[in-house]
Amino acid sequence: MSTPEVAAEAIGGPNPIVGFRRKDLLDSLRTVAAEAVKHPKHTTASLRHLARTAVAAARGRGELVPAAKDRRFRDSAWTQNFLYRRLLGVYLAADAELDTWLGGTGLSEVDRERARFVLSLALDALAPSNLPLNPAAVKQFIDTGGESAVEGARHFVGDVRDGTFPRQVDTEKFTLGENLATTEGAVVFRNEVLELIQYTPRTEQVHARPLVIAPPQINKFYVFDLSPEKSLVRYALDHGFQVFVVSWRNPTAEQRDWELVTYLTALEEAIDAACAITGSPDVNLGGACSGGITSVSLAAYLAARGKPVIHALTLFVSVFDMAEDKTLLGVFASEETLAAAKRNSHVRGVLDGRELARVFNLLRPNDLIWSYWVNNYLLGKRPPAFDVLYWNNDTTRLPAAFHGQLIDIYRDNSLAHPGEVVVDGTPLDLGKITADAFVMAGTTDHITPWDACYRSARRLGGDVEFTLSSSGHIQSILNPPGNPKSSYYTNPEHPESAKAWKDGAAKVAGSWWPRWVEWLGERSGEQVAAPSTVGSEQYVPIEAAPGSYVRA
Template sequence: MAQPATDPPRSASEPRAVPDGAPADGGPEQAVEAATGLDMVLVDAASGPLRRLIPPAGTVLRFGAALARRPDALARRGGELARELGKVALGRSELAPGKKDKRFADPAWSGNPLLRRTMQAHLATARVAWELIEDADLDWQDDERIRFTATNLVDALAPSNVPVLNPLALKAVIDTGGKNAVEGVRRMVHDLASPPRVPSMVEPDAFTVGEDLAVTPGAVVFRTDVFELVQYRPTTETVRSVPLVIVPPTINKYYITDLAPGRSIVEHYLSGGQQVFMVVWRNPDERHAGWGLDTYGQAVLDALDAVERITGQEQASVQAFCSGGIITAMVLAHLAATGRQDRIRSASFAVTVLDWERAGTLSALMDPEAVQAAIERSRKKGYLDGAQLAEVFAWLRPNDLIWNYWVNNYLQGKPPPNFDILFWNADTTRMSAALHRDFIEVALGNALTDPGRATMLGSPVDLSAVTVDSYVTAGVADHLCPWQACYRTTQLLGGESRFVLSTSGHIASLVNPPGNPKSTFQVAPSTPPDPQEWFRQAETVKGSWWPDYVAWLGERSGEEIPAPRELGGDGLEPLADAPGTYVFDK
């Protein structure tokens, strides 16, 4: 039975309080939420992450001035901290970490008097830091910048990161006779030798693409310099006549949509009777510096042409993920402008932001100087390196993506646990300089919200002219592409939209196979202009959104026809078995 939704999640522009100090640590699923997405290209990855630890001078001055205007708040917070530290020293403090904060889960943090006092002093100081930020009452952009810096500093100074204080490290010394320290140093030296210079989240040989991951049977049926097109072998006797073309992100490899069996989106769609084709982007290098939005938009059109030749169908549905969604939306606008929109039956956009107004922390962190520096550095190199992007991304959630593995890999000398999404996340790709520039310019100017401001293949982009039915998904805990920003896609497009709000964040909201008892999603009968109004109307449905999308897509995929016995057709014959060749480019 579906239950009404409760309080709506915080909008990106609303103030927030952070209780009990630093953000809670999570498991592998939570750890990857900050590890991918288009928004990484909007920060100055080329300058490295350390610059992001220091907010712009103007933000610092405004923060200081705001507190100076409230000396009463400074005095009150100082007094609160002094009193709490006094309680800590006397052993009377009741401060405790959050239930989900695994940094202090070891019983020694509560049982050992010295460790307990150290932990409580850290929590007390961190709490006052968050309260002072609230007291300053800055505008949303300065608020996000200050919080970003404060989060990094608070997480870095946690006593759990100190070898002589962390009980897990001390126990490892006893258990291994000190070998953990030797192994930890070895791992640290290896990680710091080349980008991304952060602790490894997964062993490089944990999985093998084509053997453990990306194993759904199929074949490459079309290839250009920009992409390979994979057609997957049907797994049902009959299939829907209208094929589905998936456009993955241009960052990281495509197989986030085809992880291990049982966790593969492609596999699930095939079991629902869909004909599935996948665009597999090439990993660009300096030779491909000029590949911009038009290049990738033409690639989507080329893929649609190939699918039409193979299937004989004049229409196809498209599903696009993150940055692939931006390209696809612009292509749909181009088709509308040129009178060819009828070749698209339906469209789906997953964790895709088309309206960047107050899109979250990364929008706040952008400044013109950093943007121009990023564009210039990638122009000189010919691409933006995925390893450098991963390094910057790790610092967006250091507690999950850095310090968690600092303790495991270096202090305990243990290998990180194997997790398929983290392996995929480490399999980074480059972004061509022109695409990097084009994405930044579109986002910085919020160009897709203003008809005609952006172009695709010579056509003015007007998303309101895209009138096909759309299925839009977002993650309730996605801080890279906040769900409210994803929701605004329903208002930009001109057709009927169904918006689905999944559990978890940027990646776990996508890799959400049926069978997880904790999975839910929220839907509402309409998509009003205000996302909070939508949320108040929404009902929570148990399970994954995958079957919901298959049912929605099936209603728009034509009649059932016999499944093709052979892959390819009309002169486009299989060139290689899936997952193809481009996925192995390093």
């Protein structure tokens, strides 16, 4: 797996809408210091052990080796050169001693996890691979006659000036509508909250019932149409589906009062438009991440009102049952932290996507910060031109009111309890959703852990097919056929325990996309002649895809 792909897999961590504050980091450091003073014998013993192992490593007698998946020390010099081997040994000794010391403290589990996170940030920053003497950097310096150092300094100054430190992707290589989001279509409906894109059919016959996809509000829609090879939209079109995708407007402080009901009402209008254009009485609805929360909320909202316009649901990496452990909120979540997060977005009017990006980066610093530090500055190379990372860096905002509601939903696990979420006077009950559902999760997803996705799927009232893909949050969606490493798990049974489901599941080689289109095809109605144009007399195309909202 290449470095950009590793970074794409690493896009994740605890719930991104909460994050943590500088105060949280400082408080954790104070807790560590207080614990060290409170138990001096344990601290002294740990320091003595660290000194012994560090000295042994410095003398070349260390036995510690980096983890097999640690890409920072792949260069053979780290194991073959005696100076580098000793330097690495001292670093690994400090890393190992951190876990040993924390394990022997009297800190609570939460405080221990917070301390481990904060101290690991410092250790990751101090890794010898981040120093100019990194063997790869030294070789690059010699091979280029010092030009790599000049280029690295130029990149550093430019990134600091632009506030993209360090830059993760070569943004100059991508343009929306040219090499990203290129599938042919048009915006056929627009309201204040969203644009609805209808894609041009790519087959002579299409299924009568359309597919409408609702992406997450915290990202832009073109993750579903990233490139021709990775486009779930194009794949569905090639298998005879009529595809519509929602492009959410990127809100500013002027839209600070947008709430869940704002998004539900706008999405309902988009579904009505898709029905009118295709002549179908209902649609199949797909949603991802927070778009999945929106989709199930709308399905429950429409069910309570007796409006059966959602025939079947597809939910990608979506959690709406957070259970009692609150792990999705992260180790820094507390009433004070949650209140501060809501207060911050209320003051600004929005939660800025750049703040979310910084949280993501700190949660996986070796993959999302230090690998680019080495590449951009020590090696003097341009950051990679990788479409997934471009999309991930093309950030959006959340309106303050909706951000606050999402925090409440996660904190109280309210969607999992019938009637606790009320939309425009209508209580929501996910158990009243009788539509069939295809639910997909990723094995290494850190944002919406797969067991939480499974637990959420069991809240739905219809027949559910749960599929577990062999990737992380984004890569599990971007999983087209052809990757020999792809696989997924399936199990027709639905035991209460996610572990029991996995234990009884069968592993299937390849992408889950073919199984999904097979499932969706069985629920998309008869085949009819494909329309010659998109839109209709009532919904005249406004502009070509990918539209205007995605560019804001």
